Amino acid sequence: MGPRKLNGKALVVMGCALAGALAVSLPSRAVPVNDPGPFFPLVGGHRGAAYQDALPRGATYQLDTGRLPAGVRLASDGRLSGTPSETGLFEAVLSVREAGGLSYPARISLTVHEADESDLPAQARSFRSSGSFSVDQEDLQVRIRSTFDQAEVRTLVRLYRPSGKRNAPLILFHRGRGFDYDMYNTLLGQIASHGIAVASVQDTLSFAGGSFGAQSFDYDFIRPELGMESASGVLEGVSDLLFQLADDPSDALFGAFDADNLFFCGHSRGGGAVHASHERSLRLRLKGLIYLMPFDLRYFAECAPPGLSPAYPIFDQSPRTPSLVIAAENDGDLTYPIADQLIDRATGPTTQVTVYGAVHNLISDRQRAEGNDTISRSSEQRQVADWIVAFVKRWAEGETDLDRRLYAGGHQADEDAAVASWNPSARTLVWEAADDADASRNALGQNLILDLRRQEYAVYPTVGNMTSLGLKHTVLSPQERISIWRMAADRPLEVADHKRLVLRMTQTSSVGWSWGSVWLRLIDAQNQVAWVQLHEPGGLGHLPEFGAAGHGSRHRRFADVHVDLERELLAGSATPLNLDQLLALDVILVRDDAQNARSVVVDAVRFE
Amino acid sequence: MGCADDAPPPPGAGVAPVVSEALAGRAPVAPVASSAALASLQRLKLDALPLDLGSAAALGAPAARELDDSSRAIAHETPEALIEDTLAALAAGDVLALARALRGPGGALTEDDAARAELRFLAPSAQQFWGRVAEAVREGNVDWVPGETPDEAWLVAHVGGAAGSYRIRLRREGEAWVLAS
Numbered sequence: 001m002g003p004r005k006l007n008g009k010a011l012v013v014m015g016c017a018l019a020g021a022l023a024v025s026l027p028s029r030a031v032p033v034n035d036p037g038p039f040f041p042l043v044g045g046h047r048g049a050a051y052q053d054a055l056p057r058g059a060t061y062q063l064d065t066g067r068l069p070a071g072v073r074l075a076s077d078g079r080l081s082g083t084p085s086e087t088g089l090f091e092a093v094l095s096v097r098e099a100g101g102l103s104y105p106a107r108i109s110l111t112v113h114e115a116d117e118s119d120l121p122a123q124a125r126s127f128r129s130s131g132s133f134s135v136d137q138e139d140l141q142v143r144i145r146s147t148f149d150q151a152e153v154r155t156l157v158r159l160y161r162p163s164g165k166r167n168a169p170l171i172l173f174h175r176g177r178g179f180d181y182d183m184y185n186t187l188l189g190q191i192a193s194h195g196i197a198v199a200s201v202q203d204t205l206s207f208a209g210g211s212f213g214a215q216s217f218d219y220d221f222i223r224p225e226l227g228m229e230s231a232s233g234v235l236e237g238v239s240d241l242l243f244q245l246a247d248d249p250s251d252a253l254f255g256a257f258d259a260d261n262l263f264f265c266g267h268s269r270g271g272g273a274v275h276a277s278h279e280r281s282l283r284l285r286l287k288g289l290i291y292l293m294p295f296d297l298r299y300f301a302e303c304a305p306p307g308l309s310p311a312y313p314i315f316d317q318s319p320r321t322p323s324l325v326i327a328a329e330n331d332g333d334l335t336y337p338i339a340d341q342l343i344d345r346a347t348g349p350t351t352q353v354t355v356y357g358a359v360h361n362l363i364s365d366r367q368r369a370e371g372n373d374t375i376s377r378s379s380e381q382r383q384v385a386d387w388i389v390a391f392v393k394r395w396a397e398g399e400t401d402l403d404r405r406l407y408a409g410g411h412q413a414d415e416d417a418a419v420a421s422w423n424p425s426a427r428t429l430v431w432e433a434a435d436d437a438d439a440s441r442n443a444l445g446q447n448l449i450l451d452l453r454r455q456e457y458a459v460y461p462t463v464g465n466m467t468s469l470g471l472k473h474t475v476l477s478p479q480e481r482i483s484i485w486r487m488a489a490d491r492p493l494e495v496a497d498h499k500r501l502v503l504r505m506t507q508t509s510s511v512g513w514s515w516g517s518v519w520l521r522l523i524d525a526q527n528q529v530a531w532v533q534l535h536e537p538g539g540l541g542h543l544p545e546f547g548a549a550g551h552g553s554r555h556r557r558f559a560d561v562h563v564d565l566e567r568e569l570l571a572g573s574a575t576p577l578n579l580d581q582l583l584a585l586d587v588i589l590v591r592d593d594a595q596n597a598r599s600v601v602v603d604a605v606r607f608e
Numbered sequence: 609m610g611c612a613d614d615a616p617p618p619p620g621a622g623v624a625p626v627v628s629e630a631l632a633g634r635a636p637v638a639p640v641a642s643s644a645a646l647a648s649l650q651r652l653k654l655d656a657l658p659l660d661l662g663s664a665a666a667l668g669a670p671a672a673r674e675l676d677d678s679s680r681a682i683a684h685e686t687p688e689a690l691i692e693d694t695l696a697a698l699a700a701g702d703v704l705a706l707a708r709a710l711r712g713p714g715g716a717l718t719e720d721d722a723a724r725a726e727l728r729f730l731a732p733s734a735q736q737f738w739g740r741v742a743e744a745v746r747e748g749n750v751d752w753v754p755g756e757t758p759d760e761a762w763l764v765a766h767v768g769g770a771a772g773s774y775r776i777r778l779r780r781e782g783e784a785w786v787l788a789s
Contacts, residue, residue: 177770207772224772268770299775333769335736360770370769371736448661453670455720459727461734462789464775477723479670482654486661508727519654527659533645556731570646572655590652599723 036260037093037105038282041320041348041395044425045069045084045112049497051426052081055108059098064105066092069112084112087119089398107260111400113425116566117408117499124405127389128382131194133162137185144241146205148233149310156202157238158182160192161256168197169261169396170242171290171388172235175200176268176360177207177220177227183364184267186378190385196392197257198265201238206231207269210367225300225311228272235264235273236284261396265290265388267363268334272297275342279314281321288322288395290388293331293360296338299464316469320348324391324406326384328358329418329557332371340558341460343504344471344603346422351391351406354418354557355383383416408608409500409562413541418559420504422604427498429607431487431585434472442605445489452476452483452589459508459556459601477599478591485587487605492525496579498607501532501563503587505543506556508598513543515597520563521586522577529572532563537592558603565607672718678704684713684784687752687761691776694787695742698729706730712786724789740767741774755779760788 045051051071055061055078063074069084074094090110097103113119140157158181162168173188175181181202188198204212206227207220214220219227239262245253264286266274271294278289297303297314307313323346327339343352357374361367363384365377373380394402404410407423432442434456440447447454458471476485501520509515513535520532535543542561563569569577585605591597649655680702683689690709697705706729707721729738744750744765753762759780766773777788 177772179770221772269772295771331733332736333771335733335740372732450661453672453720457724461728461731461737462787463737465777467789477719482652482657484657484661508723508731517648517652519649521654521657523659529659531645531649531654533648536648556727556733570649572649588654588657590654598726 035104036285037096037107038285039107039109039287039321041322042080042108042110043428044423045072045110046115046425046427046497047084047087047112048115049427050083052079053110053426054079055094055106059096061106062095064093064095066090068092068110072110080110087112087114089400091398109395111403113400113403115497115499120404120408121401122404124410125390125402126386127194127393128386130190131162131389133165133193133195135189135192136161136163137189142238142241144234144237146230146233147236148230151205151230153203153205153234153237155204155234155238156181157242158188158200160188160198160200162192162195162197165195165197166255167258168195168256169263169287169392170239170257171196171198171263171265171392172239172242173198173200174203174231174235174264174266174270174273175209176266176270176293177224178210179267179364179367180210180212183210183366186365187363187381187385190381191388191392194389194393196389196396199238199242201235203231203234206234206273223300223302223311224269224295225272225297225303228269228295228297229276229311231266231270231273232264232276232280235266235277236280239264239284258396259285261287261392263288263290263392263396265292266294267292268360269295271295271339275314275318276312278318278321278323279312281319286321288324288391290391291323291325291339291342292363292384293326293328293334294339294342295334296341296466298341298469299338299466301465301468304465304468317345317347322349322391322395323351324387325350325352326387327352327354327557328360328362328371328380329354329356330358330372330374331360332369333360335371338460338463338466341458341466341469341471343420343422343558345469349407349423350421351387352420352558353387353411354559355380356416356418358383409502409560412560412562413544414559415545418544418557420558420560425608427608429493429495429498430604431489431607432474432605433603434474442487444493445487448484448486448488450484450486451480452478452485454485459506459599474602475599476587476589476602478589478597481591481594483589483591485602487585487587489583492581492583493607494580495565495582495607498565498579500608501565501585501606502608503561503563503605504558504603505561506558506601508556508601509596511593511596512545513537515591515593517590517592518543518600519586519588519590521572521584521588522569522579522582523584523586524578525581525583526575526578527573528575528577530569530577531572532568532570534561534563558601562608672720674716674718675704675707675722677708677717678702680705682708682713684786687763687778687785690778690785690787691745691763695738695745698738698742701730703730710787710789712781712784714784728787728789737774741765741776743767744774761785 071085072082181200208214246257264277271291275297302308303314305313358380359371359373362377362380393399407421411419439456456472517536518534682693694709707725749766751764763776779788
């Protein structure tokens with residue numbers, strides 16, 4: 001079917017593959033139709049454990065629809081407190097009134113697990129196989145107005161829709177530089193087969209594609225950060241338009257998309273657009289953000305607050321909006337890998353996945369591998385789609401069993417990917433994140449060392465403007481065969497009600513973790529001891545094994561270690577350790593291969 | 609210092625580790641790996657490690673070991689010369705010269721300087737990054753952009769692809785240019 005133009009103010013002009021006529025006018029406002037309001041994921045709760053959280057200050061809040069768990073109250077100033085007495089996912093819509101009189105709805109989501117997390121399955125579901133939906137693919141040509149620079153943008157949009165599904169979650173996807181919007185059919189089709197609609201946007205304005213140059217040389221070449229912020233504005237314009245179509249009973253897309261479940265996703269520079277969108281995610285009413293081998297906009301000094309006009313600032317921390325960050329281990333393009341630093345700044349639920357052996361280009365259908373790929377294109381596409389589907393189903397469809405793989409260690413020591421996450425609950429107790437100015441102190445007491453050098457600095461490559469973030473990690477360099485870093489507490493800690501001890505770890509040698517063993521020793525106020533074996537050469541289940549499955553570089557990428565405090569402590573004294581009187585945690589390094597051992601890097605040590 | 613062999617028995621040490629059936633009042637089933645883990649613990653004599661680190665542990669890190677410089681010279685007089693010599697050192701895999709490029713001409717190099725140079729230049733992703741920078745420099749596809757102050761400069765290497773360009777910040781410390789960290 002040839003393109004079909006509409007008259008008047010209509011901006012959607014062509015339906016290349018749609019059977020019906022499209023008659024849409026320019027969106028008159030910059031918020032989605034049927035504004036669902038900003039989305040605030042609250043910190044998680046546990047049944048029977050004290051709970052508190054707070055919504056942004058300066059407004060009054062009133063529960064409108066939905067409910068909170070029994071035992072949790074919402075005060076009019078946005079503070080939540082109490083002790084939840086039931087488990088589950090609790091979603092509600094609030095009426096918000098700001099001091100200036102502005103009113104709007106806001107969505108909140110609170111997940112309450114059992115105190116021992118027994119409601120989380122041991123096994124994590126996979127979505128690597130195709131889902132049950134057949135996929136309808138259609139192209140639109142639309143004209144929208146970018147909210148970044150008010151430019152009128154004519155762009156192609158490829159829709160991937162799960163056949164027959166109404167009110168589907170919608171992902172707005174932005175291609176990377178050097179890629180076309182139709183180069184991701186396998187990946188996006190795989191996602192759609194699981195009941196998720198995807199709109200892939202061409203956007204010739206913001207940066208070059210595979211088959212065209214960019215309309216703006218400035219955005220593409222001179223100030224690429226502007227191109228990524230422009231791409232965010234284009235995605236916003238397209239999403240407004242699609243929801244307007246979905247709200248029009250006369251349109252073929254009527255009822256197709258669920259405005260309550262809008263996600264922005266992008267690859268490469270499109271991932272930079274996701275970062276720009278993250279900064280605006282409350283205004284954009286986003287449910288979640290999906291970064292694929294992305295640019296981090298803080299790479300550009302021009303994006304550091306206050307921002308060099310017309311760039312808007314990218315602050316050190318973004319809103320809590322749920323995020324999934326996928327990096328390619330052997331990325332030969334965005335090689336820094338700057339995307340890794342997003343997990344260090346996470347505020348809301350965040351999962352950082354580094355796919356072993358993956359490269360920048362193989363998630364597309366046509367671009368040849370640019371780096372040292374050690375997995376196939378198909379494998380890379382399926383793994384990326386798997387994570388995206390899991391993430392969207394968790395946040396759009398409330399499938400909280402997926403918390404196991406996204407946030408609770410379901411993928412530790414995974415053979416395919418390094419996974420790190422941040423999803424605090426009200427009981428999260430951070431012991432050391434190296435984020436203060438005093439290396440001799442942790443958050444709860446003193447740091448002691450025996451036969452190692454302990455320093456605090458970022459192990460990420462210092463490129464672009466990333467050092468302006470001031471990130472730091474704990475870097476442990478053993479000096480002897482056995483060495484110890486002790487996190488001491490000034491007073492005994494009560495952690496018996498916690499389920500997991502979590503450490504974000506990597507190491508800097510070129511031989512993975514095979515140079516020795518890593519142990520934890522927990523000591524209570526009565527000098528009772530318990531041990532945890534995190535790793536020994538050959539692999540023991542907590543840290544990635546080096547060199548398996550033909551991959552040779554499983555190092556220097558952070559992965560979380562989750563220690564189950566109920567099941568994994570080995571008693572080291574006659575009287576059992578008292579987890580309500582914990583006084584010290586030792587990280588013990590046993591260096592068997594002094595020639596190849598380098599440093600162990602630890603961050604975000606916490607009880608969950 | 610070998611911390612296991614000569615230490616006096618600490619409180620609780622010498623007690624043979626046992627698999628706990630009831631830690632802190634709980635009654636978990638220890639994982640299958642437990643017995644193997646306990647065997648490793650004993651083989652490594654970790655159960656003999658002192659509990660009280662106060663007498664043995666330093667509160668601060670021991671001084672970093674000093675290292676001799678590479679015979680390869682690194683010029684610090686101009687940003688351009690620094691980059692040229694850095695890329696040459698990188699091509700030779702000369703970590704000590706790379707450490708000097710980061711540190712500047714003053715003071716003795718240490719093992720920490722070398723470790724940071726390894727991370728910045730010789731990590732797998734870093735090698736890809738610098739390889740593309742070297743190619744851009746070789747082909748003249750670079751721009752030098754002044755920083756906000758005269759003591760700062762940016763090398764913008766036009767590498768193409770999705771990234772388009774890589775940005776490297778240099779700063780002047782006294783009279784010497786170094787790669788900013």
